Amino acid sequence: MSKEQRIVVTGAAGLVGQNLVLMLREQGYTNLTAIDKQPGNLALLARLNPGVRTVEADLFQPGPWEKEFEGADAVVALHAQITGLGAEPFVRNNVDASRRVFDAAAAARVPFTVVISSSVVNSVADDDYTRTKRAQQEMFLATGLPGCVLRPTLMYGWFDPKHLGWIARFMEKAPVFPVPGHGRYMRQPLYERDFCRAILWCLENRPVGKLYDLVGHERMDYIDIIREIRRAKGLSTPIVRLPYALFDALLRAYALVSSRPPFTSDQLKALTAGDEFSGVDIQATFGFAPTSIRQGLEETFRHPVYSQYAVERTD
Secondary structure (H helix, E strand, C coil): CCCCCCEEEECCCCHHHHHHHHHHHHCCCCCEEEEECCHHHHHHHHHHCCCCEEEECCCCCCCHHHHHHCCCCEEEECCCCCCCCCCHHHHHHHHHHHHHHHHHHHHCCCCCEEEECCHHHHCCCCCHHHHHHHHHHHHHHHHCCCEEEEEECCEECCECCCHHHHHHHHHHHCCCEEEECCCCCEECCEEHHHHHHHHHHHHHHCCCCCEEEECCCCCEEHHHHHHHHHHHHCCCCCEEEECHHHHHHHHHHHHHHCCCCCCCHHHHHHHCCCCCCCCCCHHHHHCCCCCCHHHHHHHHHHCCCHHHCECCCCC
């Protein structure tokens, strides 16, 4: 793929998009269009990536943004609703907005589309996020658009407003860090820049009709990830185990007074569901060795520039 070819990224100002646009520019791509509905995050992307075309738009609504697909050589569909209260925002952003994006790509005859789904489509969990991500994937496959689907597990890295990024910021301020139950819930976190390397490989090699499950190659218990974050941040915050029922009750109580809780009861269920995902051999498939969790956390929290940024939550 020529470095001058045009790539359109939807949901470009979120966690994955910020990292992907940086990496595309590092690799010499110069004709990038970033679409997102969050003005603050889009302004951050523009500031860090001079020369990238930015378009503020809500993909749920028809509008001039659909014309941005005309002449595009590839689309990366990153937009997603990950957390929220109630089904409506998940349906709106994961299903209805995706339908409009796929229709725009089809109308413009975009040669290749990369759709970012999630490992939750293979999960035992049954919540609004899981259901709508399954619907999004099925919708894309039914369109017949040339492209592929990537399904990552929990990711971490620069710009993270939730997940491990939120944990690190909370740990900096709190006198203790609470963990539900025994904390021995196996996780397979995927480093964001590794995921972006896989997206880049797909853009350059254009595998049509493929579905790739990307899983962090290390298995680590949740409580041990917390300890690794503490080490990478140079903190000494005590880690305190709370009974599961008490932890869940506190989450539910907090959700009554906050429209944007950082961690929900549904996410607690997903954390403790016992999922173990299998994925492709990243090195054999995409040609690079995965980053270790320790190295990834050090890069995330110690980078002299990008460790200071977190995108604003949009849910």
